[in-house]
Amino acid sequence: MVQIHDKSFIPYLSEAQIKEKIKVMAAGISKDYADKKPLFIAILNGAFMFASDLFKELTIDAEISFIKLASYSGTKSTGNVLTAIGLDTDINGRHVIIIEDIVDTGKTLSSFLPQLEHQSPASIKLAALLNKPEATTHPVKIDYLCFSIPNKFVVGYGLDYDGLGRNLKEIYQLDDHVLV
Numbered sequence: 001m002v003q004i005h006d007k008s009f010i011p012y013l014s015e016a017q018i019k020e021k022i023k024v025m026a027a028g029i030s031k032d033y034a035d036k037k038p039l040f041i042a043i044l045n046g047a048f049m050f051a052s053d054l055f056k057e058l059t060i061d062a063e064i065s066f067i068k069l070a071s072y073s074g075t076k077s078t079g080n081v082l083t084a085i086g087l088d089t090d091i092n093g094r095h096v097i098i099i100e101d102i103v104d105t106g107k108t109l110s111s112f113l114p115q116l117e118h119q120s121p122a123s124i125k126l127a128a129l130l131n132k133p134e135a136t137t138h139p140v141k142i143d144y145l146c147f148s149i150p151n152k153f154v155v156g157y158g159l160d161y162d163g164l165g166r167n168l169k170e171i172y173q174l175d176d177h178v179l180v
Contacts, residue, residue, distance in 0.1 A: 002155075002172055004165045009155055009172035013147065018129075018157060018171065019053065021146035025127060026057030029097065029144060037061045038095040040127075041087065041116075043108075044068040045166070046101035049158035050129045054099060065089040069108050091121045097144075101158050102130040104151070106138035113140065130154065130171075152176075 002009050029038075037060070042051035044066050055064055067087045096116065103109060109126065116124055127144035134151040155161050156168030165172070 001175065002165070002168065004155060004161045007161060008175040009161075009165070010175045011170060012149075012154060012173040013157075013171040015157075015169040018146070022050070022053050022129075023057050025144050025146055026054055026059075029054075029127065030059040033060055033062070033095060033097075036095045037063070038097050039089060039091060040064040040097050040099055041089075041091075042066050042099040043101070043112075046158045046160070047099050047129070049166070050101055051099045054127065063089075067112075069112055087116075091116065091119045094121050096121045096124045098124065098126045100126060100128045102132070102154070103128045103140060103142060104132040104135040106136050106140045109140045110138035129157070130159075149173075 001011075040051065040055065040062055042048065042064060045068065048066075051064065051066075055062070065087060098109070098113075098116075100109065103126075113124065125143040126140065128142050129146045131142055131145055131148045132151045133148055153161070153174040154171050155165035156171045158166050159171065160166045
């Protein structure tokens with residue numbers, strides 16, 4: 001168990017489980033894009049660890065860029081998407097793969113994907129570490145997924161609770177036995 005701010009979290013996904021799923025995902029992407037040299041766009045802050053580990057497992061030529069989008073405050077989505085750092089790479093005619101740490105409501109991506117589509121990429125695919133299908137209010141297609149999880153708040157492996165917990169090597173979920 002770990003304590004972050006005023007909340008307790010219990011182990012959910014181990015470092016070994018995460019790394020194994022990422023290897024499988026990277027092999028699939030490497031096969032699908034063997035002759036394409038895709039551009040990966042990692043969404044900060046949460047996807048930085050996932051993006052790093054995924055990128056290291058790829059066996060193809062690829063580029064990576066970063067964008068910062070945010071819609072969380074504490075343990076709840078604000079419903080508003082904030083773009084803090086914009087994309088500085090031309091994606092016209094490029095095969096683009098978005099790297100996202102977690103897709104829950106889908107609001108962030110449903111706001112961001114149309115912005116990318118207006119820049120005329122050859123294709124756009126989504127690679128996500130986690131998906132919360134029960135929380136989805138704005139459906140988005142996830143092309144590469146490591147884990148579907150219940151609609152519980154999680155931290156670790158890049159995911160935070162009010163700025164803390166990103167450095168954990170595993171993913172922890174909010175302890176159900178403690179009142180939120």
